[in-house]
Amino acid sequence: MTGSFPAAMLLKSLPEISLVILAGLVLLLSLVWKKRPPQALTWITIAGLMLCLLLALLFALPVKGPYLIWGGLLKIDVLSFLFRMIFLTGAALTVLISVERQPSQGQGEYLALLITSVFGMCLMAASADILMLYLAIEITAMPLFILAAFQFRQKKSAEAGLKYFLYGAMTSTVMVFGFSLLFGISGQTGYSAIAAALEPDRLPVSLTAGIFMLVLVGFLFKVSAAPFHFWAPDVYEGAPTPIAGFLSTASKAAGFAALLRILQEVFRASPELRFGLLAAAAVASMLIGNFLALRQKNLKRLLAYSSIAQAGYILVGAAVGTPLGASGAIYYLIAYLVTNLAAFGAVAVVSSNTGSDQIAAFSGLNRRNAALALVLGAALLSLGGVPVFAGFFGKFLVFASAVQAGAVWLAVIGVLNAVVGLYYYLNLLKVMYLDPVPEGSGPLTVVFPWKAALLVCAAGILVLGFIYRPWYHWADLAAQMLLLH
Amino acid sequence: MQFPYLSVLIFTPLAAAVILLLLPNRQARLIRAIALTASALVLGLSAALFFISSPVVDGYRFIEKIDWLPELGISYHVGVDGFSLPLLLLAGLVAFSGVLVSWNVQDRPREFFSFFMFLVASVLGVFSSLDLFQLFFFFELAVFPKYLMIVMWGSPQTREYGGMKLTLYLFLGSVVALVGVFALYFGSGLNTFDMLALEKAGLPLAFQQIWFPVIFIGFAVLAGIFPFYSWAPDGHVAAPTAVSMLLAGVEMKVGAFAALRIGIELLPQGAQHWAWLILLLGTINVVYGALLAMAQKDLKYVIGYSSVSHMGLVLIGFAALNQQGLLGAGLQMFSHGVMTALFFAVVGMVYDRTHTRDIGQLGGLARFMPLAAFGFIVSGLVSMGMPGFSGFVAEIPIYLGAWRVAPWVAVVSAVSIVITAAYILLVVRRVFFGEVPQSLSALEDIHTRDKLVVLMLSLVMIAVGLLPGLISAGISDGVNRILQLLGGSL
Numbered sequence: 009m010t011g012s013f014p015a016a017m018l019l020k021s022l023p024e025i026s027l028v029i030l031a032g033l034v035l036l037l038s039l040v041w042k043k044r045p046p047q048a049l050t051w052i053t054i055a056g057l058m059l060c061l062l063l064a065l066l067f068a069l070p071v072k073g074p075y076l077i078w079g080g081l082l083k084i085d086v087l088s089f090l091f092r093m094i095f096l097t098g099a100a101l102t103v104l105i106s107v108e109r110q111p112s113q114g115q116g117e118y119l120a121l122l123i124t125s126v127f128g129m130c131l132m133a134a135s136a137d138i139l140m141l142y143l144a145i146e147i148t149a150m151p152l153f154i155l156a157a158f159q160f161r162q163k164k165s166a167e168a169g170l171k172y173f174l175y176g177a178m179t180s181t182v183m184v185f186g187f188s189l190l191f192g193i194s195g196q197t198g199y200s201a202i203a204a205a206l207e208p209d210r211l212p213v214s215l216t217a218g219i220f221m222l223v224l225v226g227f228l229f230k231v232s233a234a235p236f237h238f239w240a241p242d243v244y245e246g247a248p249t250p251i252a253g254f255l256s257t258a259s260k261a262a263g264f265a266a267l268l269r270i271l272q273e274v275f276r277a278s279p280e281l282r283f284g285l286l287a288a289a290a291v292a293s294m295l296i297g298n299f300l301a302l303r304q305k306n307l308k309r310l311l312a313y314s315s316i317a318q319a320g321y322i323l324v325g326a327a328v329g330t331p332l333g334a335s336g337a338i339y340y341l342i343a344y345l346v347t348n349l350a351a352f353g354a355v356a357v358v359s360s361n362t363g364s365d366q367i368a369a370f371s372g373l374n375r376r377n378a379a380l381a382l383v384l385g386a387a388l389l390s391l392g393g394v395p396v397f398a399g400f401f402g403k404f405l406v407f408a409s410a411v412q413a414g415a416v417w418l419a420v421i422g423v424l425n426a427v428v429g430l431y432y433y434l435n436l437l438k439v440m441y442l443d444p445v446p447e448g449s450g451p452l453t454v455v456f457p458w459k460a461a462l463l464v465c466a467a468g469i470l471v472l473g474f475i476y477r478p479w480y481h482w483a484d485l486a487a488q489m490l491l492l493h
Numbered sequence: 494m495q496f497p498y499l500s501v502l503i504f505t506p507l508a509a510a511v512i513l514l515l516l517p518n519r520q521a522r523l524i525r526a527i528a529l530t531a532s533a534l535v536l537g538l539s540a541a542l543f544f545i546s547s548p549v550v551d552g553y554r555f556i557e558k559i560d561w562l563p564e565l566g567i568s569y570h571v572g573v574d575g576f577s578l579p580l581l582l583l584a585g586l587v588a589f590s591g592v593l594v595s596w597n598v599q600d601r602p603r604e605f606f607s608f609f610m611f612l613v614a615s616v617l618g619v620f621s622s623l624d625l626f627q628l629f630f631f632f633e634l635a636v637f638p639k640y641l642m643i644v645m646w647g648s649p650q651t652r653e654y655g656g657m658k659l660t661l662y663l664f665l666g667s668v669v670a671l672v673g674v675f676a677l678y679f680g681s682g683l684n685t686f687d688m689l690a691l692e693k694a695g696l697p698l699a700f701q702q703i704w705f706p707v708i709f710i711g712f713a714v715l716a717g718i719f720p721f722y723s724w725a726p727d728g729h730v731a732a733p734t735a736v737s738m739l740l741a742g743v744e745m746k747v748g749a750f751a752a753l754r755i756g757i758e759l760l761p762q763g764a765q766h767w768a769w770l771i772l773l774l775g776t777i778n779v780v781y782g783a784l785l786a787m788a789q790k791d792l793k794y795v796i797g798y799s800s801v802s803h804m805g806l807v808l809i810g811f812a813a814l815n816q817q818g819l820l821g822a823g824l825q826m827f828s829h830g831v832m833t834a835l836f837f838a839v840v841g842m843v844y845d846r847t848h849t850r851d852i853g854q855l856g857g858l859a860r861f862m863p864l865a866a867f868g869f870i871v872s873g874l875v876s877m878g879m880p881g882f883s884g885f886v887a888e889i890p891i892y893l894g895a896w897r898v899a900p901w902v903a904v905v906s907a908v909s910i911v912i913t914a915a916y917i918l919l920v921v922r923r924v925f926f927g928e929v930p931q932s933l934s935a936l937e938d939i940h941t942r943d944k945l946v947v948l949m950l951s952l953v954m955i956a957v958g959l960l961p962g963l964i965s966a967g968i969s970d971g972v973n974r975i976l977q978l979l980g981g982s983l
Contacts, residue, residue: 374604382514385637394636404671411675419675423668430636430664434657437637438644441604442653474630476562484564 017077020084023064023092024130030056031123038116050103050457053119057100057126064092074489080198081140083269086486088134090338091265095129098258098345104461105353106250108360118158121151122254129258133265136273138187139197141266142180145226148262149176152255156247168246175229175239183226189219190274199273207277217281223270224285230263232256232312233319234292241300244312249359252308253352256315261341268326268334272490279329286327287418293320294425301432307355308365310432311348314391317429318344324422325406328413334487335480336405339472342479343398346468347390353462354384361452367436372445377452381440383466390469392433393426398472495547499555499571499621502538502581503614503631506531506588510610518603525596528606532588535613539585542578543967551689552974553623561627566678566685570624574974575967576753576823580620580746582964583830586953587742588613590946591735594838598646598733605646608638609735616743620750625674625686628751632667635744636660639736646733655731659740662724663715666748670711670755673704677759680704691759692978698762705763709756709771715748717801718808719777726785726797734841737793741800742834746826749807753822753975757811761979764814771812772895772902778805780905783912787919792843792850795920796836799876802909803829809902810891814979816972818894823968824887828957832875832884835950839869842939843924852920857929861936866925868947873917875954878910883957886965 018025034053037044074085082088099122106118128147135141153176157169191197193215194205206216229236232255244252271282297317304310322344325337357380358373359365374381390397393404403426410419454462472479509531516524547554553572561567573581591609598605611634618631643656678686681694714721725745729737757764764771782802789795803825810822842865843858844850859866875884888910896903939947957963 374601378518378603389637395630395633400630400633407672408675408678411672412679416672416676419672420669423672424665426668427661427665431657431661434640434660437641438653438656441641442644476567477564480562480564 019067020075020077021082022067023060023096024127026056026060026063027123027127027130030060031120031127034123035116035120038120047107047457049115049119050107053103053123054100056123057096057103061093061096064089064096068092070489076136081137082131082134083136084134086482086489087265087269087338088130090482090486091133091261092130094261094342094345095126095133095258098254098261098349099123099126101349101353101461101464102250102254102258104457105253105349105356106248107455107457114158118155121155125149125151125155126258129262132262133269135266135269136199137197138190138199138202141270142184142187145180145183145230145266148259149180152251152259155251156243156255158248158251162246164246165248166246168243171239172243172247175236179226179229179236183223186219186222186225189222199270203274203276206274213278213281216275216278220275220278220281221285224289227263227267227270228289231260231267231319231322232316233289233323234296234316235289237293237296237316237319240316241309241312244315245306245308249308249352249356249365252312253349253356256311256352257345257348260315260319261345264322264326264337264341268337268490271326271329282329283327283415286323287415290320290323290327290418291421293317293323294422295320298425298428298432302428305367306365307367307370307436310367310436311351311355314429314432315348317425318348318391320425321403321406321422324410324418327418328406328409328415330409330413331484331487331491332405332412333409334490335483336402336409338483338486339405339480340399340402342483343390343402343469343472346465346472347387347397347399350383350387350462350465350469351391353458353465354380354387357452357454357458357462362449367439368446370436371439371443373440375445376449377454380452380454380462383462385437385440386466386469388433388436390473392430394430396470396473398469400473401476495555497557498538498542498545498547499573500557502535502542503571503617503621505534505538506610506617507614510607510614513603513607513610516603518601521602524602524606525592528592528610531610532585532592532613535617536585536589539581542573542581552970553689556623558623561624566683566687567626568624568687569627570687571621571627572623573621574971575969576971577620577750578967579823579827579964580743580750580830581617583746583827584613584616584620584743586831586950587738587834590834590838590950591738593942593946594738594841595733595735596942600646605642608642609739611635611638612642612736612739612744616739616747619747623688625678625688625691625755627686628688628754629667629671629674632747632751633664635747636664639663639740639744642736643728643732646736647731651727651731655727659724659728659731662721663748666711666714666721670708670751673708673711674755676700676704677708677755688754688759694759696760701760701763702766705756705760705767706770708760709752709764709767712748712751712756713808716745716752716807717748717778717782717804719774719781719805722778722782722801725801726794729797729800729837730791730793734837737837737841738834741797741837742830745800745804746830749804749811749822749826753811757814758975758978764812765979768812768814768898771808772899775805775808775812776902776906778802778808779909780912783909783916787912787916790852792852792855792920792924793837793840795852795916796833796840799836799913799916800829800833802913803833803876806888806891806906809895809906813891813894813898815894815897816969816976817890817897819972819975820965820968821887821890821892821894823971824883824957824961824965825891827964828875828883828887828954831950831953832872835868835872835947835954836876838943838946838950839865839872842943846936846939847933852923854930854932855924856927856933857925858933858936859925860929862939864944864947865939868951869925870921871951871954873921875958876917877914881955881958883954883961886958886961
């Protein structure tokens, strides 16, 4: 099914190509167009991202089976298509949330870096070759390292960037070592060729297990799952809030997209191994994330630990690896995108108004801005997995998939963790709805782009929470096509 | 295609809840008017359902079914039988009374009435569900309004603790039950959450024996089953009056109802296997709850623990698994719901005027608020199972049913009648009669709205007590259906 002629291939990767052009354009404009209105670049970026989304819908809709393009480097299927939508939407929302945060002199760089990292994510989700995957991961990560340290004059932001970089460099080195072993064994870099070399009759399972662990290190870092989660709280706290939101949603989704694919297409010969390791990581992430979140005083740190726990829930679906598990993980990631961006968006609003992202800064939020409290409340309840909010159905699917696969214990650990999670989310609701308004705090100003972003997220949280069919259809299609082998 | 009565019933409060959230808090009058209209509609419609005819399919009426997510066999599927119809009426009664007694909420009325309407929609949704997913969906929909209402408008001393405890307990019970629901779904191999289809799945005996306790007890946590009952008094006492009424009056029935519908109806052989355990736990509930109620000094805690005791009778009725037991349980759910709602309403009225719930500091209140005293006494008589009141017609069948399967249960739990009589009479004498303490001179009588609530709920209990056929005929039909699932005669 290799693409027959370059024009078709070009068309299939048109969204990625346009992203590169967009990044260049934004950078160029920021240099030459000195007298632009303050938010011109923001809107250009959003328009560009939406255009990419449209191009993907028009030209790269995977109507028929998967296509391998560029000599087998990339695979265009429903999974890569769906995740491309996730990344583009997430990036557009992040740009909206970023509005006030951008230091005016760095606006062009900020946006261009963000776009570049989205470009990398799109490649990650589509990679069908370990070399391509490694490149994609680095293209994604490098801009994010810089973005995390974007407010480099603040100690915490600089620290965040450095920590993220060191952790990322270390884990990706380990992963690349795994890749080199895969190459050494198979002499190939394409997924399907490697998978053939990993068949149990050709390679002892213990060796596959070793390689799998090395590769997994990189992924667990990317999705901020235990035991490679340590970077998350410090980085989320120090990084600009919108970037923290972006890291926790789009970047995590990219990690999961690539993980789901590599599990199915490379390590498919050893399902027990996959289940054992991933279930262990899932349980560890849920426990660590939820129990450490209980004691946090800073909302961004709390959201970081909660995001570790959420990675654990999603890993349950990935560990099970059935169509239901995979589609559950995908649905979860879509729900999580709007949910967590809403939460980080609300944090951005409050912290830019009050200069604090401590939980105490949110007390009495309901009296200061009822709509904002409602949106943040919906996001927290969605994280907690309560209907009628999006996160409920994501949890429903992944836990169902665990029971379906006979791993009732995993589902039980999952639901018990959901109870712990609900405890601290409800506590936050209490802070917002019951606690007195701090003295001397005025009304919160919410500028238009924030309103727009929060509105879109809130609508997403609700729509994904009770209208399941279209989203589940796509998630299911992606999972089915992935598991087609 | 029949008019979608049940959907209108469920979505009226839901729509009201959403509309209320969009109004400014300044418009308190409009907010109250909308809440009152919506709850009046719910009450009217839930009562009207008794008289509207509708084709009967599989024992259910007013059936509506719309695909929700057909890939997983999830549908929006509602319908009622004789068992759930009185519960809808109960929800309507309590919703309407709840709005009336909360008329004067000053602090953020928009949020108060909106969350209250969410709660009402949640319970109505559960009572009409014929789809497991949908039932669970509506069940969990109550999580945030419950918590926020207790925390925001509850009594300041215990609201944070009580609200969190109640919410987490119930969430825990329901998510554990959810794992059981998943097992049921995959175990049946039918790829559907449709309860009518799952009833016919013929699940293997071993499967039913493993999963029945998980599902039944998981949901029965919300009915206050021993040893998972302590959230109930703490939560109900901490809650504001209308929420106590709804939580103890209706939400506890939601738990019992889900335990019955899913636990017993879908896993009948599991229910037969474990009936002894439920009988045992139910008996402990009845006796221990009554003893705890007697030991309380706080008026609201007395009622809180009495609910634990009375819900035990519902569980015993269920576990008897025979005609009398189930019929009694159905009647008791309705009777206890109305009774406890009235109890909490009166306690709220007393507290609003005296600012204390300490039994020792109260006295002679009948002099100032005779109708409140009347309501409390009627509830008390219902609670004691006095003939002529709804409690009698509900409890007698339960004892009869229990006697047939396990006489010791009937004997031991009948002891609770004496204990109940003791603490109720004690409370009535101390609070409403006798000397008026110095601190309580010149209290105002209760408001006309409150009088309306007291009269309405009292009359319902007397009516059911005198003419039990009003609701028991329908419940019998529902019971026969369950008995068929249990394998005919028992």
